[in-house]
Amino acid sequence: PKIMLMRTLHMVLELGGFGFYYAQCISVVHEYVGIHGCSETDGEDMHGLDEEEMWHADFNQKRGVVTLPDFANPLEFPQYYETSVIEMTGCKSDEAFLSKVFKSPPPEMDAPHTSIYLKDDVELGVQNTLICHVTGFYPPSLSISWTVNNANVTEGISLSRYRPRADGSFNIFSTLKFTPAEGDIYSCTVNHIALQGQPQTKILDIDVALPSVGPAVFCGVGLTLGLLGVAAGTLLLIKGNNCN
Structure with missing residues (x-):
């Protein structure tokens, strides 16, 4: 237009x-x-x-x-x-x-600010929702796209209507339903006229921290060495008494 x-x-x-x-x-x-x-x-x-x-x-x-x-x-x-x-x-x-x-003057423009976050804490194999929040932009016209591991996603996506802010700019939300797997990389890309051909992309890595086995191993080794020490001390004490 x-x-x-x-x-x-x-x-x-x-x-x-x-x-x-x-x-x-x-x-x-x-x-x-x-x-x-x-x-x-x-x-x-x-x-x-x-x-x-x-x-x-x-x-x-x-x-x-x-x-x-x-x-x-x-x-x-x-x-x-x-x-x-x-x-x-x-x-x-x-x-x-x-x-x-x-003669079609240049429109007033405000560039968007984009963030991506999870609705719930990550549990591998359990369906979750990613939220892409875009705010502070004008005019109210933009595109939002999703990728997983650099492949475009077209299913499980929803898009809210443009919602006004008190300063005259707008908000919009896009959500993506997904089932997380370890190592997956998700991205949300926003294109708006004020970005002048340089889309904003926000990335989220699915990285679930596994429980560390180090402390348990160290405790097990320490307990074993302690029991061996007690057994050796007891044996030496018995031998000493026999010598007397």
């Missing part, structure tokens, strides 16, 4: 209520975040609270998706998807106009 329009709305909400335990008036501050953006071919419309996504428009499936857990009284977003479709039409019209006026 030549240009991407992105509008992020931050709004501080102050909700008043009564504390359940103390029956006193309390005030809770929350931050609403709305993201509306488009390019020539794509669109994004998301609503969130306190950096957690609540709802987004899925323009491929032509429906709105509530991403909050199923609470006793779930939130509803009536007519949100229909409104998103109208907004995307206007956004793409503005994008085409601004591309001509500004």
